[in-house]
Amino acid sequence: MSDLPGFKDYFNLTGKVALVTGGPPLPPIQVPPHTNSPGSRGIGLHIATSLLLAGAKTVFITARKTPGVQQAVAQLNALPGIKGKAIGIPASAAETAEIEGLVAKVKEVEPKLDILIANAGATWGGPFEASPDWASKKVVDLNVRGVFNLVRLFTPLLTLAGTRTSPSRVVIVSSVAGSVVSHIGNNGTIMYSISKAAATHLARNLAVELGPRNITTNSLSPGFFPSKLASGLIEILGGESELMKANPRQRLGVPDDVGAAVLFLVGPGGNYVNGIDLTLDGGSSLTRGGMAQVKL
Ligand SMILES: NC(=O)c1ccc[n+]([C@@H]2O[C@H](COP(=O)([O-])OP(=O)(O)OC[C@H]3O[C@@H](n4cnc5c(N)ncnc54)[C@H](OP(=O)(O)O)[C@@H]3O)[C@@H](O)[C@H]2O)c1
Numbered sequence: 001m002s003d004l005p006g007f008k009d010y011f012n013l014t015g016k017v018a019l020v021t022g023g024p025p026l027p028p029i030q031v032p033p034h035t036n037s038p039g040s041r042g043i044g045l046h047i048a049t050s051l052l053l054a055g056a057k058t059v060f061i062t063a064r065k066t067p068g069v070q071q072a073v074a075q076l077n078a079l080p081g082i083k084g085k086a087i088g089i090p091a092s093a094a095e096t097a098e099i100e101g102l103v104a105k106v107k108e109v110e111p112k113l114d115i116l117i118a119n120a121g122a123t124w125g126g127p128f129e130a131s132p133d134w135a136s137k138k139v140v141d142l143n144v145r146g147v148f149n150l151v152r153l154f155t156p157l158l159t160l161a162g163t164r165t166s167p168s169r170v171v172i173v174s175s176v177a178g179s180v181v182s183h184i185g186n187n188g189t190i191m192y193s194i195s196k197a198a199a200t201h202l203a204r205n206l207a208v209e210l211g212p213r214n215i216t217t218n219s220l221s222p223g224f225f226p227s228k229l230a231s232g233l234i235e236i237l238g239g240e241s242e243l244m245k246a247n248p249r250q251r252l253g254v255p256d257d258v259g260a261a262v263l264f265l266v267g268p269g270g271n272y273v274n275g276i277d278l279t280l281d282g283g284s285s286l287t288r289g290g291m292a293q294v295k296l
Pocket of ligand 1: 091119121
């Protein structure tokens with residue numbers, strides 16, 4: 001027998017303070033029959049939900065549009081049985097001045113931050129030569145520069161929360177697009193893919209930079225999860241049923257997949273995990289999709 005004194009609390013977030021960027025799901029999308037999801041979709045909302053259900057005391061969520069933030073806060077605070085609460089703060093995670101304002105508003109409510117989830121992301125798809133410069137700027141400003149500044153400006157609050165035995169946590173929501181070349185041609189997402197490669201490598205750099213300050217940093221790389229951001233590409237690729245067939249697990253991601261993966265990274269049980277990229281795609285990035293079926 002081994003002594004596992006922490007076992008019962010591996011995923012217990014009682015008393016923790018968290019912030020999730022890109023929390024609100026807009027617009028609500030009909031839930032497909034293969035999921036048991038109770039409602040709206042969007043990876044940030046799944047994450048905020050799991051943090052509250054795991055006992056978090058305060059979960060700040062932020063996005064640009066006030067109605068979306070308010071809608072998400074109302075949904076989260078109606079979760080049955082939670083002891084904590086969600087607080088919404090509208091802000092753009094791509095604008096340094098707005099991130100500074102966000103830090104100030106968080107400090108008005110909580111003196112320190114245990115968990116920072118950099119989830120908000122932007123994408124753009126289209127042919128390579130015609131890529132407008134504004135689209136590249138938008139993608140990099142949020143997915144790379146914004147995440148860099150978000151973590152940088154919250155580091156003082158994260159440092160206050162972290163201890164040697166209970167480090168504070170940063171999770172960067174990256175993408176499998178950061179490690180494979182997913183989409184080229186007419187619906188190419190090359191700059192998105194590059195930005196996610198950078199986001200994943202940013203997490204590794206921060207793991208080494210911030211580890212000695214009792215802050216761990218990891219990235220989470222989802223495959224397809226139906227959402228506003230992903231739905232256009234999912235349709236272009238033949239719809240959810242085609243993508244499900246091509247996935248080794250024969251389905252797309254569901255909210256529970258995200259909730260469980262994040263709790264592993266931010267819960268007490270994951271406190272020695274630092275600098276990893278957790279792929280969450282059912283194994284789909286390891287395949288060649290239809291190519292694997294071709295009989296030579
Ligand atoms: N869904 C997938 O299949 C998938 C796969 C791989 C990776 N990801 C990654 O997962 C993350 C979440 O994606 P999602 O699919 O859940 O997207 P989503 O449903 O479109 O949600 C994106 C969220 O980000 C917010 N947002 C956009 N720009 C922002 C900004 N400048 N500042 C603050 N918030 C901003 C949006 O709200 P506002 O518009 O109100 O700001 C929204 O709440 C992204 O980083 C994405 O790259 C998603």
